[in-house]
Amino acid sequence: MTRDKSGSSKVGEKKRKKETELFSAAYELFTTKGTQNTAIDDIVKRAGVAKGTFYLYFKDKYDIINRLILQKSSQVIKEAVEKTEEQKLDRFEDRTLFFINYFKENKLMLKLINKNFSWGLFRRALRNPEQYKEMEGIVEIFIGNLVEKNMNLDEAELTLFMIFELVGSVCYSSIILEEPTTIDEIKPILFKKVLAMISY
């Protein structure tokens, strides 16, 4: 009798393991060589499974890319939030900066996300009640803080969007390409600009 499709049975575990291996193989490859230059063949070879197995778990290449971005980005953000909360910082600005600082640590993910990120995909994910409950909280808190500062709701959301775009591109460029300079040299200026965006 089969009770669950991905549950606690031995088969279910094994199944889950394959998917995980596929995910992490793809992640490694995508962040190293880019999605475009990574073949399904590379992924399955690294994961140590047969080609057909890939298509057991993913509809096609786009499927794994999207699911990976969603998964990794929400995971990284979640982590960043947790670390930020541990800091017991009083001021909203400080919390924001600490958050960004932590966020930028995950270099590999940055590379993956930056060229494939879509705000629409992200918002849609936020509306998925099951999986992203926590993340939604963060977003709401952030926006709430801005609203308290007399921003209206629309502007607050757009501000968040712009901060994402700015921090994302700047980090990508400075970390991955070291252009125009290193992230360490850029960071103080970036923080200054983010604060300016929050405050005015």
Added chain:
Amino acid sequence: MTRDKSGSSKVGEKKRKKETELFSAAYELFTTKGTQNTAIDDIVKRAGVAKGTFYLYFKDKYDIINRLILQKSSQVIKEAVEKTEEQKLDRFEDRTLFFINYFKENKLMLKLINKNFSWGLFRRALRNPEQYKEMEGIVEIFIGNLVEKNMNLDEAELTLFMIFELVGSVCYSSIILEEPTTIDEIKPILFKKVLAMISY
């Protein structure tokens, strides 16, 4: 004996013409379908030349992409500068906003540049004395203005970089994908944030 590579002889003209046709065919295609989905075959067909001819003028596909981005982006910026100067605006802030406003008009180029733009490529181009003399001027003027506002030189240049990144990503997302909303709704907020970045 070939005297010149871009000269004034009839042959030189003809040569130049093929290259130009290849450039504009590629531009049209790249901005419409993306670089990835455009085959050399598409380009040469549209340009009306043979496939081999392509490799007479460009080393490979990357070559034409890079040169196209450089060429188009500096051309668009140049135009934007000219239009801005015609406006005889007194305040630096107003000139910046007018500039950005004009800049964003060129939707097609935006699409091309956004996923391929690299600040390093851009700066390298600026240092090319022949071709980009005028553009360098613009950049210097902008930076000069920021320095007058008591920014140091490094911060000024990084500020310019960040404005480019922010405006670029936001325009791309809002114009091409209409996410999170249309450019018209985003513009006032974007301007506000750019001003904040200039001022603080």
Added chain:
Amino acid sequence: MTRDKSGSSKVGEKKRKKETELFSAAYELFTTKGTQNTAIDDIVKRAGVAKGTFYLYFKDKYDIINRLILQKSSQVIKEAVEKTEEQKLDRFEDRTLFFINYFKENKLMLKLINKNFSWGLFRRALRNPEQYKEMEGIVEIFIGNLVEKNMNLDEAELTLFMIFELVGSVCYSSIILEEPTTIDEIKPILFKKVLAMISY
């Protein structure tokens, strides 16, 4: 101890049921999408059994196709014979035409059989004493009638074969493809030709 392979025990019944479900799922799919475009996966999904189960009842894909054709074609013919006999038609020719007319009704089977039918397979089936006793009767009656008309036995059997081939192809083409025209327009001519083949 397994006593029977198709017997009356409960297990046997269950077994029989799976096989039947596989058969009817395959039939539906084959006649709708063609054998080539139907995957084992489609069949087992529709039948509601596991993939491995398929190979418990059928050696491979060809096995189910052949057995299906045999089964369905003899079933349709049997039905056609019964309907024909209900009509109490006196003349052999009239009975033949009525038979053909009924025969052509089963569009789906036509599609399945036409591209896979093999006279050898069919005759071999007829010689299988168990299953196809009745059908053999029909064939013998038909042939007997022709012999009465002074055809020799060989010619009679070949005539039957040719009528099958002609009626089969013409019906397939006109019903499924509507080429060169509809079955309704073709039918009178087809009947005329069949009568000619019987009579001369």
Added chain:
Amino acid sequence: MTRDKSGSSKVGEKKRKKETELFSAAYELFTTKGTQNTAIDDIVKRAGVAKGTFYLYFKDKYDIINRLILQKSSQVIKEAVEKTEEQKLDRFEDRTLFFINYFKENKLMLKLINKNFSWGLFRRALRNPEQYKEMEGIVEIFIGNLVEKNMNLDEAELTLFMIFELVGSVCYSSIILEEPTTIDEIKPILFKKVLAMISY
């Protein structure tokens, strides 16, 4: 200066040769193993060209199949007509039988055509003025003869269609599968039936 696309120049000749080689390799393979079991890879290997070359000459697998059937069938029919006319037979019936007799000689083509033949494709080809002028003549003559025998035009065309279908299926079965017997044993009966179809 390029004057022609497949003409008399050296390049044109070479080009033509590749296409021909591809055609004949495909023909050989299709008739031996069937279209379904022949991969593009098999074709190009046998033709001694690269895989990409195939797609220079044919849109896809269906393209080469259709063009091959059209080409071969019209070629065989043309030949059969020529041979028939050389015989100076007076009676229409005799000419028809001689024609069929010659027609059946080409065993390989029979195999190819039989499972892929479509009357619609065939008629469309007949309407192609350039290539099939002669063939159209044959068809018209045949139909004309039937009309002289007091058949109306529609019935004449349908009769031709049915003869094609009958002769095609019977020859296929008897020549390729030797079912229900050899073509030599079947031929007299087949002729008798065709005459019956012409005469009544």
Added chain:
DNA sequence: GATGAATGAGTCTTCATTCAT
């Protein structure tokens, strides 16, 4: 008997690049 996860050979198709003419 029943399951369904896993396999991997097989298939079609694309395209940047080369090179003889």
Added chain:
DNA sequence: GATGAATGAAGACTCATTCAT
């Protein structure tokens, strides 16, 4: 300089069949 036929490696995806549980 110009041409365009030829290349073949690379890629995404399918599916009949097996086998451990």
